[in-house]
Amino acid sequence: MCGSGHNCYSSASTVIKIGYIRHCVPQTDAVVLDEWGGELTTDSIDLPNPGPGEALVDVRACGVTRTIENAIQGGLSDDPAFTPRVPGHEFAGVVEAVGPGVDSVEPGDRVLCYFYLTCGTCDACRRGDTAQCADFGGWLGVHRDGAYAERTVVPASNLLPLPDEASFEMGAIAADGLATPLHVCNRTAVDDTDTVLVVGAGGRVGVHLSQLAARRGARVLAADVDEDRLAHVDAATPESVTPVDARDDDFTGTLRELSEGAGPSVVVDTVGDLDTLSDAWEALAMGGQVVSLTTHHDRTFDPPMKEFVVKEASFLGSRYATKDEVVRAARLLADGRISPVVTDRVSLDEVPALHERIRRGDHHGMAILEP
Ligand SMILES: [Zn+2]
Known part of the structure; x- marks a missing residue:
């Protein structure tokens, strides 16, 4: 044990046998989807260190929405290769660590997240039409793990500045809603x-x-x-x-x-x-x-x-929004030009039951996960 409450592999014999020191893998609580259209469960999962171009974010607020329910049902991709998966893309939080080569954000930055995985270099990305990316890499929470978790590792290029006056909840609303x-x-x-x-x-x-x-x-x-x-x-x-x-x-x-x-x-x-x-x-x-x-x-x-x-x-x-529009949406909420509408606040444990309600059509408004 490494003191964090789970098994790790740092015994001397293991080090000698496999030839390198394997550090205790950090964990995070998350809501995990076993297969597209399948069950959501709350679990403790390995949290990778941020790799090149990635950032680790402490998730403070994440929307629990019909769009994510559609993704859970396989509406964006039903490729089994992408499960198990942590869903969730409409989130805001604080950067905890960054991987090699990241200079767009740094630890301590308050951020909100862009939904699409875009290349950043094609004509559409360069002119700011990021939702029309020609080298589209898929969706956060579908093609890589999202933010139904205490902490998540995402591409740093998906993280946008959350205005000082905007709450994390406002960031989660701005991100898509x-x-x-x-x-x-x-x-x-x-x-x-x-x-x-x-x-x-x-x-x-x-x-x-x-x-x-x-x-x-x-x-x-x-x-x-x-x-x-x-x-x-x-x-x-x-x-x-x-x-x-x-x-x-x-x-x-x-x-x-x-x-x-x-x-x-x-x-x-x-x-x-x-x-x-x-x-x-x-x-x-x-x-x-x-x-x-x-x-x-x-x-x-x-x-x-x-x-x-x-x-x-x-x-x-109409296809989602540009990165610029995501930041502008946060500003509209930050200075009160638009009122944030939140109907429920839930914990990770409550997310599976809330998705059942969304599936049944028995939920309206905007629910926010506070992990
Ligand atoms: Zn692009």
């Missing part, structure tokens, strides 16, 4: 002339997007499908945001009514429900834009091509 909405608003140039329909407004992306679009001056219709979720949206957004029940028999008519007859000019779908999307498409304003954030493999939305022409409509996919 607000960075993704910021990317959508930038892509669609949302402003005071717009009526923005947010489909799935009760989720963490939906509720922060509703706030952000309202702050940009847009009229916001925040749609969701049950009383609890609509009440949550109402409580977590400014008065100018109108909660709308997407189960309404005349959803299309309601959308027109709430937008002075014109219909929404920007529709952001965070859910992938085809009935709701069809109603929204029918109500879409002339020149309107529909933005998809859903990654369901089995959903196809195929309005007749003529309808694109007649309405001069655009259909856009």
Whole structure:
């Protein structure tokens, strides 16, 4: 024993036999996924020293979200070679140590994390469109271990500065829950002339997007499908945001009514429900834009091509956010321009049960893991 409570291999005979001194491997508590679509368990795992280009981070806050549930179910990769895996990418913390060649961060730095594993050198990375990296290396928490852990080792290039005024919780929200909405608003140039329909407004992306679009001056219709979720949206957004029940028999008519007859000019779908999307498409304003954030493999939305022409409509996919937008999202929260919405705070032990609730659709808002 080395004094840290687990077995290690530092006896003299072992050293002689294998020819080198094998130090006691540090451990960290983590939530581990055994296989894609499989079980989550809390366990103590080996924590590697940070290698070249890597940093060890003390995780202070990590989102527990539907995006991560999708990854757990194999929605981003189902290659068995990548399991067992520690999921989790929406996190903030403090750098504890850095590996060789790292000068972008140093021990003690407060950081938040970028989700995608990018090359940093392709045309897209150099011009700042990091989500479009041509040499994409996958996702943190899928292709390498993430932050459902007390401590984690990640590429230092994924770590971004957390503003002094931002809490770790704000960093966890900014990392995806607000960075993704910021990317959508930038892509669609949302402003005071717009009526923005947010489909799935009760989720963490939906509720922060509703706030952000309202702050940009847009009229916001925040749609969701049950009383609890609509009440949550109402409580977590400014008065100018109108909660709308997407189960309404005349959803299309309601959308027109709430937008002075014109219909929404920007529709952001965070859910992938085809009935709701069809109603929204029918109500879409002339020149309107529909933005998809859903990654369901089995959903196809195929309005007749003529309808694109007649309405001069655009259909856009929006892919996460740039590194710059992640930092800007943290600043929006740090100075109070956007209010962080947190519904639950959980420990590592509580993460598996929370994912079961997310899987059942029995959870809304934003849960934060405090390892
Ligand atoms: Zn790249």
